Amino acid sequence: xxxxxxxxxxxxxxxxxxxxxxxxxxxxxxxxxxxxxxxxxxxxxxxxxxxxxxxxxxxxxxxxxxxxxxxxxxxxxxxxxxxxxxxxxxxxxxxxxxxxxxxxxxxxxxxxxxxxxxxxxxxxxxxxxxxxxxxxxxxxxxxxxxxxxxxxxxxxxxxxxxxxxxxxxxxxxxxxxxxxxxxxxxxxxxxxxxxxxxxxxxxxxxxxxxxxxxxxx
Amino acid sequence: xxxxxxxxxxxxxxxxxxxxxxxxxxxxxxxxxxxxxxxxxxxxxxxxxxxxxxxxxxxxxxxxxxxxxxxxxxxxxxxxxxxxxxxxxxxxxxxxxxxxxxxxxxxxxxxxxxxxxxxxxxxxxxxxxxxxxxxxxxxxxxxxxxxxxxxxxxxxxxxxxxxxxxxxxxxxxxxxxxxxxxxxxxxxxxxxxxxxxxxxxxxxxxxxxxxxxxxxx
DNA sequence: AGCTTATTCTAGTATTCATTAGATTGTTAG
DNA sequence: CTAACAATCTAATGAATACTAGAATAAGCT
Numbered sequence: 001x002x003x004x005x006x007x008x009x010x011x012x013x014x015x016x017x018x019x020x021x022x023x024x025x026x027x028x029x030x031x032x033x034x035x036x037x038x039x040x041x042x043x044x045x046x047x048x049x050x051x052x053x054x055x056x057x058x059x060x061x062x063x064x065x066x067x068x069x070x071x072x073x074x075x076x077x078x079x080x081x082x083x084x085x086x087x088x089x090x091x092x093x094x095x096x097x098x099x100x101x102x103x104x105x106x107x108x109x110x111x112x113x114x115x116x117x118x119x120x121x122x123x124x125x126x127x128x129x130x131x132x133x134x135x136x137x138x139x140x141x142x143x144x145x146x147x148x149x150x151x152x153x154x155x156x157x158x159x160x161x162x163x164x165x166x167x168x169x170x171x172x173x174x175x176x177x178x179x180x181x182x183x184x185x186x187x188x189x190x191x192x193x194x195x196x197x198x199x200x201x202x203x204x205x206x207x208x209x210x211x212x213x214x215x216x217x
Numbered sequence: 218x219x220x221x222x223x224x225x226x227x228x229x230x231x232x233x234x235x236x237x238x239x240x241x242x243x244x245x246x247x248x249x250x251x252x253x254x255x256x257x258x259x260x261x262x263x264x265x266x267x268x269x270x271x272x273x274x275x276x277x278x279x280x281x282x283x284x285x286x287x288x289x290x291x292x293x294x295x296x297x298x299x300x301x302x303x304x305x306x307x308x309x310x311x312x313x314x315x316x317x318x319x320x321x322x323x324x325x326x327x328x329x330x331x332x333x334x335x336x337x338x339x340x341x342x343x344x345x346x347x348x349x350x351x352x353x354x355x356x357x358x359x360x361x362x363x364x365x366x367x368x369x370x371x372x373x374x375x376x377x378x379x380x381x382x383x384x385x386x387x388x389x390x391x392x393x394x395x396x397x398x399x400x401x402x403x404x405x406x407x408x409x410x411x412x413x414x415x416x417x418x419x420x421x422x423x424x425x426x427x428x429x430x431x432x433x434x
Numbered sequence: 435a436g437c438t439t440a441t442t443c444t445a446g447t448a449t450t451c452a453t454t455a456g457a458t459t460g461t462t463a464g
Numbered sequence: 465c466t467a468a469c470a471a472t473c474t475a476a477t478g479a480a481t482a483c484t485a486g487a488a489t490a491a492g493c494t
Binding site for chain 1: 483484485490491492
C-alpha cells in the first residue's frame with residue numbers, strides 16, 4: 001500500500017483499462033454485436049463463433065471495465081452496452097484503425113469491394129430517397145436486432161429468410177442492404193443473392209452504430 | 218501459413234492493434250504528450266518520467282500501430298502523432314474512461330477539484346471574453362508546446378517562469394489557466410500560485426486536444 | 435426430486451508484454 | 465580521430481493474458 005508512484009500514473013492506468021478491454025479481437029467483436037442490441041452469453045458465443053466459456057471470460061473483462069451491464073432473466077444472463085458512448089467508442093476505434101492501418105483497408109477491399117458498394121457519404125440523401133419510397137432500405141440482420149434499432153425507413157428481412165421472401169421486394173426499385181457494419185458480410189451476401197435474382201442492389205457498409213443509433217432495451 | 222481462421226477475425230485483429238497500443242498507461246501518456254506537439258524521445262522520456270529505453274520501446278509500439286511518425290533530425294529522432302484523428306482518439310478514450318470509471322473520477326476529484334475549476338461547458342463564451350480582453354487565457358505549458366498549438370487568444374507563460382513574470386498579468390482581470398488537459402497539473406499549480414499572489418484565477422481542465430486543435434509541424 | 439441447460443469459477447498452460455541491463459549504431463562536438 | 469550523446473536492438477526476467485478443460489451454481493423442465 002505504499003505509493004512511490006506519481007499520482008498521475010493512476011489516471012493513465014484507469015484510461016488504460018478501457019484500452020485493455022479494446023485490445024482483444026474477440027472482445028471487439030462482442031462489443032460490435034452488443035451494439036446491435038442486448039444478447040445472452042449463449043447468443044454472443046454463437047455469433048462470435050467461440051465457446052461459451054471464452055465468451056463469458058471476455059464479457060467478464062468488459063464488465064470489469066464498465067463497458068457492458070448485465071441483467072439476469074431466469075436461466076439467462078442478458079448483456080448490453082452500458083450506454084451509447086460505448087457504441088460511439090467502437091465506431092471511433094474502428095474508424096481510426098481503417099484510417100491508420102493499410103492492412104485493414106486491404107482486407108476490407110478483398111472481402112467486399114465490388115461495383116456494388118454504396119459510398120457512405122450522403123446519409124441525408126439516402127433517408128430522403130427512402131422516405132419517398134424511391135429506394136428500399138433493407139435490414140438483413142436477425143429480427144431481434146432490427147427490433148432493437150434500425151436505420152430510418154428500413155424494413156427487415158433477415159438474410160436467412162431472404163430467399164423465401166423475395167416477393168416482398170418491388171423489382172423496379174434499388175435495394176440498399178445493410179447489416180451490422182463494415183465488418184459484417186450479411187449485406188454482401190444479400191446483395192449477391194438479390195443481383196442474381198435480377199434486382200438492382202447495393203451494399204451500405206454501415207450499421208446502426210455508425211449512424212449513431214443506439215439500441216433500445 | 219494455413220488459415221483455418223474466419224476471414225472476419227483478420228478485421229478485428231487489425232482494430233485490436235489500436236486497442237493494444239492504447240492498453241498501456243505509459244503509451245497513453247506519450248500520446249497525450251505528442252498531442253501537445255512533436256518531441257524527441259529524450260524529451261518524451263523526461264516528461265513521462267521514464268527511461269529513454271522504455272520510452273523508445275513504447276514509441277516503437279505506437280509506430281507499429283501507425284499512430285505516430287518519426288523524422289530523423291541529426292542526432293535526434295522527432296516523434297509526432299500521425300494526424301489529428303489520433304488526438305481525437307485520445308480525447309475519445311479518456312472521455313469514455315471518465316464516463317465509465319468511477320475510480321477515475323474519484324482520483325481526478327482528489328487531485329484538483331477545489332472551488333477554482335472552470336466548468337468546461339462554454340467554449341464560445343470563453344473565447345468571446347478573451348477576445349474582448351475581459352479575461353486572460355494563460356497557457357502555462359513549455360513554450361514549444363504553445364508554439365505548436367494553443368487556444369484562441371491565449372498568451373504563454375510557462376509554469377516555471379510564472380513567478381518571475383507575474384508583472385505581465387493585469388491584476389484586475391480573471392486569469393484562466395490551462396495546460397495539457399485534465400490529467401496535467403501545471404494549470405492547477407499556476408492557479409495556486411496566482412491566487413496566493415492575489416489574482417482571480419481559474420483552471421480550465423482542457424487542452425488543445427480536447428478543443429480539437431491540432432499541433433502544427 | 436432428478437435432468438438439462440446457461441453461466442460462471444478454478445486451475446493449468448502457452449504466449450505475450452513491460453521492464454531493465456548491456457551492447458550497438460549513428461551523429462555531433464572538440 | 466575520439467568522446468559524448470541520442471536512440472535502438474538484443475536478451476533476460478517476471479507478470480499478465482488468452483484459451484481450454486473440469487467442477488460448481490442456478491434456474492427451468494419433466
